[in-house]
Amino acid sequence: MMSEQAMLAQLQASLSPHRLTHSIGVMETAVRLAGVFSADAARCRLAGLLHDCAKGLGREEMLELIARQGIVLFAGEDSYPGLLHAPAGAALAKEKYGVSDAEVLSAIRKHTVGAPEMSLLDDIIFVSDFIEPNREPFEGLEEVRKAAFEDLGKAKALCRAHTARYCKQRGLPVFSF
Ligand SMILES: [Fe+2]
Ligand SMILES: [Fe+2]
Numbered sequence: 164m165m166s167e168q169a170m171l172a173q174l175q176a177s178l179s180p181h182r183l184t185h186s187i188g189v190m191e192t193a194v195r196l197a198g199v200f201s202a203d204a205a206r207c208r209l210a211g212l213l214h215d216c217a218k219g220l221g222r223e224e225m226l227e228l229i230a231r232q233g234i235v236l237f238a239g240e241d242s243y244p245g246l247l248h249a250p251a252g253a254a255l256a257k258e259k260y261g262v263s264d265a266e267v268l269s270a271i272r273k274h275t276v277g278a279p280e281m282s283l284l285d286d287i288i289f290v291s292d293f294i295e296p297n298r299e300p301f302e303g304l305e306e307v308r309k310a311a312f313e314d315l316g317k318a319k320a321l322c323r324a325h326t327a328r329y330c331k332q333r334g335l336p337v338f339s340f
Contacts, residue, residue: 164260164261164262164263165260165261167208167209167212170212170213170260171212173259173260174186174212174213174216177216177219178215178216178218178219179219181297182215182218182219184297185215185295185297185298186211186212186213186214186215186216187212188295188296188297188298189211189212189214189215189288189291189292189295190207190208190211190212191211191295191296192211192291192294192295192296193207193208193210193211193287193288193291194207194208194211195312196287196290196291196311196312196315197287199312200283200287200315202283202284202287203266203284206264206266206267206270206284207284207287207288207291209262209264209267210267210270210271210274210284210288211288211291213252213256213260213262213267213271214249214252214270214271214274214288214292215248215252216252216255216256216259216260216271217247217248217249217251217252217254217255218248218252220248220251220255222244222247224251225247225248225250225251226241226247226251228251228254228255228258229247229250229251229254231254231258232253232254232257232258234250234253234254234272236250237276237278237338239336239338240276240338242336243335243336245275246275246276248275249271249272249273249274249275249276250272252271252272252274253268253269253271253272256268256271266282266284267284269282269284269285270282270284270285270287270288270289271288273285273288273289274288274289274292275292276326276338276340277289277319277323277338277340278340279340283315286315286316286319287315289319289322290307290311290315290318290319290322291311293307293318293322293325294307294308294311294318301325302325303321303325306321307321307322307325323339327339
């Protein structure tokens with residue numbers, strides 16, 4: 164696996180400055196949540212840092228990565244361009260960054276729409292993605308931030324409700340696992 168320093172350099176080369184700042188924010192938030200909920204801080208750090216690593220890729224490139232790594236998409240997941248970077252990110256983290264830890268790859272893979280089965284690590288990355296300090300404010304964000312450090316399940320439910328509202332307003336598929 165690459166060193167964290169090499170990962171940062173690689174992310175800097177492939178993501179916008181805004182996205183890199185966000186990724187570092189997710190990494191730091193995930194580590195804080197790991198402390199609160201006794202999760203594996205190193206895995207939270209790694210998954211947080213890399214969760215959006217595929218964000219700069221085109222659709223075809225993402226689909227190739229997903230196919231090459233044998234990742235199965237959820238029904239409807241390829242209908243909206245913004246969703247593919249999660250499964251593609253898991254594939255890229257493995258291929259390019261040398262991550263072999265299945266739990267870390269799972270958290271990256273599930274960070275956008277979630278999944279029927281989610282671990283504590285999956286939940287931490289999912290919620291951290293919403294509440295990291297650089298996140299553009301949305302209605303209810305402060306409530307999610309507060310909930311996250313007390314009741315992760317409640318925070319996740321608030322995130323999912325926000326996403327469902329967002330998707331319904333725009334006629335996008337709503338994933339309700
Ligand atoms: Fe993402
Ligand atoms: Fe993100």
